Amino acid sequence: MADLIPFNGLVYAESLKGSIGDLTTPPYDIISKEAQKAFYEKNPNNVIRLELPMAPEPETPESNRYTRARADLDRMLSSGVLTVDPVPALYPYTMTFKDPLTGNSRKIQGFVGRIRLEEWEKKIVYPHERTLQGPKEDRMALFKATSCSFSQIYLLYPDATREIIGLLAPKSVERFRCTDSDNVLHELGAVTDAATLARVTEIFRKKSLYIADGHHRYETYLAYRNYRRSLETSPNPNAPYEFVTVFLAAMEDENLSVLPTHRLVKSIPGGAKAFLQGLESRASIERFSKAQGDRFLAALRASNPQETVIGVAVSETDELLLCRLNVPRGEGVKALDTYWLQEAVLSPLLNITPERIRTEDLLRYDKSDRSVQEKVFGTRDYALGFFIRPVSAKVIESVTQRGELMPQKSTYFYPKPLTGMVMAKL
Structure with missing residues (x-):
């Protein structure tokens, strides 16, 4: 069913490991104008300049927020601020936090990988809510300008026995860790062991996936894939733009926190x-x-x-x-x-x-x-x-398997992976 692949992550340089908290941000769609400005001022290499660029004044077709993002991306790549991992990996990602509703400590163990983009009709990736057009246009312009994915779509997969995390965790090597402004501890690792990667990707071929957060971006990635295909005389079925970067968590994880x-x-x-x-x-x-x-x-x-x-x-x-x-x-x-x-x-x-x-x-x-x-x-x-x-994560499966869609903003998964911990070229 799902075609999961390891990938060569686009990451901040190892020398910046100690300041990763100054370089990452929350998801773009929960960042206010004031927070956007603060992230800009926090560090000249903060990922905000790539994921949610500020518009120049005046903004023109030749000079706009998206061309600014491309210029900052080129600068960070050429200066070595950003590098591409030499070996394909899956990236275990752990978030340790206090539940805002109960105050109890929780730890979500997931991982970042890339999955093949599939239309909804194929029933491999399931949506659970309707989308609006405006956010898609913004993301499409960013993808076209940068040919990069700076954040992950949040997906759930069925795994009652936690088999996947059991395979990945022992092989994971720590890459980055930081605590965000909500006091959530984010830890990113990398697994490059070939046998482990092969086993995990094989297991995923039998799984369906459910979008927890990122419907607009998923549909925009589909449109971007089709756009890139249109530029090729013989499109490569395994080109980077055929895949989307995702954070995957087990649907049965009792530590998942879904806020109203x-x-x-x-x-x-x-x-x-x-x-x-x-x-x-x-x-x-x-x-x-x-x-x-x-x-x-x-x-x-x-x-x-x-x-x-x-x-x-x-x-x-x-x-x-x-x-x-x-x-x-x-x-x-x-x-x-x-x-x-x-x-x-x-x-x-x-x-x-x-x-x-x-x-x-x-x-x-x-x-x-x-x-x-x-x-x-x-x-x-x-x-x-x-x-x-609040609703439970399992509700998403029951609704989507019936071919139904929830009203917008029926779920809010907390916390979410930071933007900039691991990225990907398209």
């Missing part, structure tokens, strides 16, 4: 009174004052997983509402709170339909329940906040 992504709504069509009347007709509601935030969140987390339960913060009434929705909860996507939030609340009560979400800026997303409360009750920037319960 909450929703924020700027305004209420028809006003709060009409919205609340509509909500009361669709749910059993338990009310909390805004001062009872801790009690409200504890009740949400302790709610029956067999019921469809969401939380709502209402700015106009200074209330927190625990809502048990009266909906026909079922299998697959119909077992998700985010599905019923969309179907029973957002669409009928606020006219925030999936079609409008794809084309209009109607929702804001926030991983922090404290932040949602501050934006609704403190700054009053938003009229409503919707709190979501």
Whole structure:
């Protein structure tokens, strides 16, 4: 099924091992403008200049953020800041962290490799959410300019016995390690033993893969592959652009941490009174004052997983509402709170339909329940906040195997591999 290959990683020079924390960043799509500027100032060789380049002023077709990324890449390669590993490898990657919801210590053991790009229809790599066009255009321009992949797509694979990590871990040689701003310890190793690599790649031929994070990039890599093929008279089926760099973790790993992504709504069509009347007709509601935030969140987390339960913060009434929705909860996507939030609340009560979400800026997303409360009750920037319960990683498999897609931002896997630990040429 999955065609996994070792690869010659594009990495920072061994002499920079001690400062790898100053050279790497979180994933590009969670970096604010302020953080982008801070990473630029942190180190002239920080990977931000490659993965999320700042636009020059003025920005023109001849001089733009993507040409800047190419120039910085060429500079880092020619000066020896970046090098290509001489021997193909798979790269074990461990993240040690405290669970934001429970405070418990956890360790995720995965690895970085490259897999052959396959269309969704082949049912080798499964998506679990819909994508938007804007992010794809940005990434496509970056790939065309740099012919490089600076970060990994996050994939899950079935491995109940942890066979793969059991093979890789004893053969791994440490390459880089650092602790990020969230106090997550990131450790990258490399396995070059030919027999081990052959065994792991053979096992993967029997596996299906599930995208945890990186749907936009995966679809963009497919488009980039097709673009590169169009430039060749006889395309090489094993050319680097036929593969995508991925971080792979076992779906059954009990240390996987899937956080909820909450929703924020700027305004209420028809006003709060009409919205609340509509909500009361669709749910059993338990009310909390805004001062009872801790009690409200504890009740949400302790709610029956067999019921469809969401939380709502209402700015106009200074209330927190625990809502048990009266909906026909079922299998697959119909077992998700985010599905019923969309179907029973957002669409009928606020006219925030999936079609409008794809084309209009109607929702804001926030991983922090404290932040949602501050934006609704403190700054009053938003009229409503919707709190979501976390789901398990296994839900992704059950939904995708049914050929269904989750609403956007139904899952947030935490933590994520750092950008810049190991990269690849396309």
